[in-house]
Amino acid sequence: xxxxxxxxxxxxxxxxxxxxxxxxxxxxxxxxxxxxxxxxxxxxxxxxxxxxxxxxxxxxxxxxxxxxxxxxxxxxxxxxxxxxxxxxxxxxxxxxxxxxxxxxxxxxxxxxxxxxxxxxxxxxxxxxxxxxxxxxxxxxxxxxxxxxxxxxxxxxxxxxxxxxxxxxxxxxxxxxxxxxxxxxxxxxxxxxxxxxxxxxxxxxxxxxxxxxxxxxxxxxxxxxxxxxxxxxxxxxxxxxxxxxxxxxxxxxxxxxxxxxxxxxxxxxxxxxxxxxxxxxxxxxxxxxxxxxxxxxxxxxxx
Numbered sequence: 001x002x003x004x005x006x007x008x009x010x011x012x013x014x015x016x017x018x019x020x021x022x023x024x025x026x027x028x029x030x031x032x033x034x035x036x037x038x039x040x041x042x043x044x045x046x047x048x049x050x051x052x053x054x055x056x057x058x059x060x061x062x063x064x065x066x067x068x069x070x071x072x073x074x075x076x077x078x079x080x081x082x083x084x085x086x087x088x089x090x091x092x093x094x095x096x097x098x099x100x101x102x103x104x105x106x107x108x109x110x111x112x113x114x115x116x117x118x119x120x121x122x123x124x125x126x127x128x129x130x131x132x133x134x135x136x137x138x139x140x141x142x143x144x145x146x147x148x149x150x151x152x153x154x155x156x157x158x159x160x161x162x163x164x165x166x167x168x169x170x171x172x173x174x175x176x177x178x179x180x181x182x183x184x185x186x187x188x189x190x191x192x193x194x195x196x197x198x199x200x201x202x203x204x205x206x207x208x209x210x211x212x213x214x215x216x217x218x219x220x221x222x223x224x225x226x227x228x229x230x231x232x233x234x235x236x237x238x239x240x241x242x243x244x245x246x247x248x249x250x251x252x253x254x255x256x257x258x259x260x261x262x263x264x265x266x267x268x269x270x271x272x273x274x275x276x277x278x279x280x281x282x283x284x285x286x287x288x289x290x291x292x293x294x295x296x297x298x299x300x301x302x
Contacts (some may be wrong), residue, residue: 009058016041016052020060028150030124030157035062072128073107074115081117082283087152087276088145089118089131092285095141095261100129105138114146121146122153133157134230139248139262141288142169143270155275160230166271169225169235170214170287172264172294173244174254177213177221184209184238188231197251198233200241207231209238217298220247224268236263247294264291 005024012019017036021029035041036050042061043052054060080092091110098105101112114121114131121131124147131146133156145165147153159165189204191197208228215222221244225235236252239245245253248260258264271282287295 003064005062005064007060007062009054009056009060011056012054014053015050016043016048016054016060017050019054020062028124028154030154034125035064038065040065072101072115072130073112075107075112076116077108077113079110079113079117082143082285083281084118087148088156088274089114089148090270090283091144091146093136093141093144093267095139095288095290098138099135099144100132102128110144118146118148120148122148122150124150124153124157134160136267137233137236137263137265139250140169140265140267141285141291142267143283143285144267145270145272147275152275156272159272163228164273166269166282167227167230167267168269169227170266170268170291171223171225171235171239172247172258172291173221173223173239174219174247174257175221175244176216176219177211177223177244180213182211182242184211184242186238186241188234188237198231198237200237205229205231207234207238209235211239215295217302220298222295235265258294260294261290264294266291 007020007023012022017029017032020032033050036048039047040063041048043058081089082092083090093110098109101107101109111130123130125132131148133145133147133153136142136144145156147156185208186200187204188198188207189201191199206229210226211223213221214224227234236246236249240252246263246265247258249263266287269284274281
């Protein structure tokens with residue numbers, strides 16, 4: 001059975017998510033944003049978007065979905081925990097591991113491993129994503145921050161939104177990039193051709209990626225990339241957009257590529273402010289062995 005919340009706008013102004021956050025003190029803004037995404041918030045009988053600006057007299061009805069019982073299985077899956085305290089954890093995810101369960105991956109995910117190895121996880125996201133503040137793709141390796149309680153989750157998520165966290169990646173791309181540095185500012189949205197893909201679109205969300213060339217080979221370039229934003233498949237889409245798709249990428253790359261188990265993309269460096277101590281924390285993970293072996297072979301043949 002669903003519960004309902006009613007709000008009548010009197011003197012609140014601005015976006016509906018902010019207006020509701022100032023009114024519904026027992027519910028976090030992240031939770032309100034999730035309700036908006038799920039189409040649970042109605043303004044004057046119509047489903048509301050997150051960017052709707054409230055007006056005096058608006059009647060807002062929130063139908064709170066029934067809480068699903070957590071049935072995820074804790075699984076003893078090897079996990080490299082780079083750092084852990086009572087609030088946060090930093091994980092070095094291997095290539096090939098899915099972050100959270102989905103229809104095609106009901107178990108053997110990072111979340112299943114976290115439930116086994118960690119004593120607590122935040123509950124802000126839905127039941128299949130406890131502790132998950134941000135994601136990296138299945139075939140992308142590297143560092144992820146995990147929230148162990150809701151306060152930490154709110155802080156880390158806000159840092160991502162404010163672009164104050166630090167995320168650097170290493171990628172091998174097709175082609176020889178002639179300039180040493182670059183900035184890609186191109187909005188990203190769901191592809192109109194294939195709903196499973198993302199694409200650069202004028203009506204997409206702002207996405208900014210910076211890159212620096214680290215090493216050049218005959219037909220490939222090794223680059224370091226820094227994210228300003230965190231759109232789905234952002235690096236993969238942006239590098240394809242400028243003509244240098246990731247090596248091994250089965251979705252956005254060419255069919256004739258290096259033999260890999262997916263795109264050669266590694267989340268090398270992760271930095272954030274600790275949600276409780278305000279300490280600046282930076283972590284680094286070396287390239288996976290398989291990635292290093294590809295580079296060694298390219299060096300030998302160049």
